[in-house]
Amino acid sequence: MQWRKIIGILVKYFLIFIGVTIFLFTAFKFVPINIVKNDFPGSSIDVLGLHKNIVFQYFYFLHSLIWGTMGNTDTTLYTGAVSRAVFITVPETVLFLIITLAISYTASYFIGLRSGTAFKITKTLNMNIFPLMFLYFVSGLLLLTVFAGILGWLPSQGILSAGSVAANNWISSTGNSIYITRPTNIILIDSIVHGSTYVFFDYLRHMALPFFSLFIPTTIYLSVFISHEASIEYNKKYMKAGITRDAFADNYVRYIKRGIKSRILSDMKWMFVVFMGGMVLISYIFSYMNTGELAIYSFLDYEYGIMGGIYSVFILSLMIIIFDLLIDLINRGGKNEI
């Protein structure tokens, strides 16, 4: 029975994956051929099978997406092969996502359940319906204005300072603000490997504002949501039973956590899509090296950006699909979406 459910979930996400590729292919077919030829000079355009029937063209496109043969890009951010640009930025993107989401999620549980005001703040739920995406925009620009602009405490853009790049031969620059570091291409880990405390702290300084711009709205949203769900769970399970003891005094929190887990996980899937959008936005505001930033700069360049844009969207969608798949596998007992 469990296996059937797991296979059902895998099939569902496989179909969503195929749907995403069909959507991207449809969008790609609206792009004028002379623009596509900019990214695929000469005979390299054959990899897209444009001389074949449109159904076969989709499979050529799918093959290109999977194997990363997406031509070249020439934007403000990067010049070179699309796949290389994406694979350089993906490790940092994943690390940034994991760090920000994990800390926001933990902090939200702490604030939502343990603050002692958890069951009293549902009136602040209006924050819950304030558009999260716009909160990211506001927090990003305000933090930039105050801490980088007015106070000048933190850097306003980039992922590393020029000094770090110039002083270390394990860091190389490929474009405006895209850096490759050896051996893992994750600056935080590589700075530890090379024992460079300067680069380590320089990286953290640059990460601070993008991190807090994502962390603050996400934590507000999630903690209010967790608090609200916990309040419903508490009223449903304990108030009716006539138990009036302090909910924080004993193990109630543990039972409430267990009770709301499924609903929180289900909501996390929707929140993650907005969170990813927020990350894209924040990375643009702070010019923070990231696949999202690459996607925006690609779409901004009409002549040479489209394949970079499509491939970045594909990779980011893949991250969302994998996240949703993991959530569904963890939350197998949850409500069936269909």
Place this chain on the structure above:
Amino acid sequence: MKFNSRDIYIGISIFFIALYMIAFILDIVHPQYINVKSLSTLLVFKKTSSVIPSPPTLDKGWWDYFGTTYYGISILPALLGSLKFDFTVMFESLIISAIAGIGIGFIANYTGGILRKFIFYFVRTLTAAPYLLVMLLILYIARPNQTGMIAAISVGWFPFYIIRYMEVSDLGKNSGRIGKHWTFLKFLPYILTDMGAISGIVVIITYFGFYFKNPFVVDIGNLMYLGGNVNLLLLFGIWWIVVFPLLFITIFIGFTALLSYEIRGVIADEGK
């Protein structure tokens, strides 16, 4: 007559939203109220010939209350004039996405079975990518102009209405309360929230500095982006070019969210 806190919140929200709507209508029918002949370009708000922004002051008349931005453009009148573009895009996108989403959601629920499953997968496909990037991709294809923007936002937003309709409809069926009036009441808060949310999206997209034919399009996001030197200007302590436009649109979004929340509460209370 007694007023509770909910009545007060609703009253204040309606008052502020009405102010924005009045400015929007005046932008269309009588732009002269902000001392300009037309709202075709941000350059009509040019106060000085200096490209360097000047700080807010109360001494030189109301045009300078929020200071000037790049090219000497006065921020306050430009913000008022921006509502024409922003709200036009917002209302048209909202109407298209709501009609398309509710229509498809209705078909899904009415037919059920395989078609409902197909529509579900269709929605999950469109929401498996960050919707901001989906909008930029559509905008790339449709080309950056007002129509392209409406198309992009509508395509990015209508899946949410499909989901909402399916949820509201299922909820109605389960509670035995389905009906046009009930469905409308359930959708009203969503529409109010979306008025704010989509306005925010319009501002965000134009903040990216998308390649409009008119680089001086009268819009809040473009007003902040202008020249693409925001980070540099902020480093020189020129905070007002970001803070005032942000505050201006946040007030509108905040009050639409508050009104939506309170109306949700009223509907929930009536349900009890």
